[in-house]
Amino acid sequence: MLDYHLHLWPHGSRTTTVTVDDVASWCEKASSRSVPEIAITEHLFRFKQAKGLLDSVCKSDPSPRLQSNMARYFENHATADLDGYVTTLHQARAAGLAVRVGLEVDYYRGHMTEVANILDGYPFDVLLGSIHWLGAWRFDDIDDPDSIAEWNAREVDTVWNDYTQAVIELAESGVCDVLSHPDLAKVMGNLPTSCEDSWQRIAEALRASGMAAEVSSAGWRKPVGEPYPATGLIRLLCDRGIPVTTASDAHRIDDIAYRFEDLALFAESAGCEAICAFDHRSRLLVPLRGSAHRGVGAQGISQAAGFIESDHRWTSK
Numbered sequence: 001m002l003d004y005h006l007h008l009w010p011h012g013s014r015t016t017t018v019t020v021d022d023v024a025s026w027c028e029k030a031s032s033r034s035v036p037e038i039a040i041t042e043h044l045f046r047f048k049q050a051k052g053l054l055d056s057v058c059k060s061d062p063s064p065r066l067q068s069n070m071a072r073y074f075e076n077h078a079t080a081d082l083d084g085y086v087t088t089l090h091q092a093r094a095a096g097l098a099v100r101v102g103l104e105v106d107y108y109r110g111h112m113t114e115v116a117n118i119l120d121g122y123p124f125d126v127l128l129g130s131i132h133w134l135g136a137w138r139f140d141d142i143d144d145p146d147s148i149a150e151w152n153a154r155e156v157d158t159v160w161n162d163y164t165q166a167v168i169e170l171a172e173s174g175v176c177d178v179l180s181h182p183d184l185a186k187v188m189g190n191l192p193t194s195c196e197d198s199w200q201r202i203a204e205a206l207r208a209s210g211m212a213a214e215v216s217s218a219g220w221r222k223p224v225g226e227p228y229p230a231t232g233l234i235r236l237l238c239d240r241g242i243p244v245t246t247a248s249d250a251h252r253i254d255d256i257a258y259r260f261e262d263l264a265l266f267a268e269s270a271g272c273e274a275i276c277a278f279d280h281r282s283r284l285l286v287p288l289r290g291s292a293h294r295g296v297g298a299q300g301i302s303q304a305a306g307f308i309e310s311d312h313r314w315t316s317k
């Protein structure tokens with residue numbers, strides 16, 4: 001399998017940019033776990049180029065408490081240089097490392113044109129789209145007691161409805177290629193009265209937009225204790241022919257390919273036989289297991305024979 005959602009940094013501040021040696025050690029770890037290609041997908045909010053955008057997002061939430069919490073968070077995080085990050089990843093590719101140049105982009109209601117403008121011109125291979133917060137509420141920040149306490153102040157059904165609506169709007173924006181952790185609102189184990197209703201709306205939004213969906217082992221490391229998406233949702237996605245990526249969402253090197261054998265079995269049991277790779281925003285389908293077992297080596301999946309499908313929906317930048 002491929003690991004298409006990786007962070008080189010833990011959460012918290014980092015002012016130095018990544019190095020090719022950093023990337024090489026991540027590729028080496030992936031290869032040792034039978035993962036022939038990875039995508040590095042750092043958060044957009046880690047970069048100072050997004051600071052103006054983040055300030056606007058904070059101000060749009062009606063709660064002064066959530067506004068100031070989020071402002072502190074962004075102040076600590078938006079410190080790295082996006083140009084340096086992208087340049088280093090391309091240098092790593094030029095050095096023969098099997099890495100794709102990616103980014104994890106949040107959905108910012110009313111600000112996606114601004115997001116697209118920030119990203120315009122950067123030569124990314126893949127853009128993940130995520131819903132991590134609603135307004136200025138970081139509903140999945142399990143390390144922040146104030147964020148988690150906010151769950152007690154809200155109706156679970158309302159949270160899920162807001163989350164699902166944000167997914168729909170993200171898909172409609174057309175900015176990203178893959179929906180990360182598609183049912184992240186379950187992170188604390190809080191489920192809506194009808195999961196089915198939310199799943200149907202998410203699946204339809206992905207089908208209509210052409211976005212792929214991520215199958216992620218990260219949920220096994222969270223209070224919910226199961227992968228993203230839930231069994232019912234991944235079945236729905238596979239039934240509708242929505243392509244998927246596989247991911248660990250590791251924020252440290254030891255979590256690369258976290259529980260990937262379990263994840264492969266989970267995906268197979270839902271009827272998933274192929275996964276996506278990306279190259280310059282073009283989607284390529286490869287066998288779920290074949291890519292890992294074939295061992296395509298340092299040049300990555302792009303030189304492996306046997307692509308099942310090539311969908312040049314996206315044009316290279």
Ligand SMILES: [Zn+2]
Binds near residue numbers: 180
């Ligand atoms: Zn995420």
Ligand SMILES: [Zn+2]
Binds near residue numbers: 005
């Ligand atoms: Zn992530």
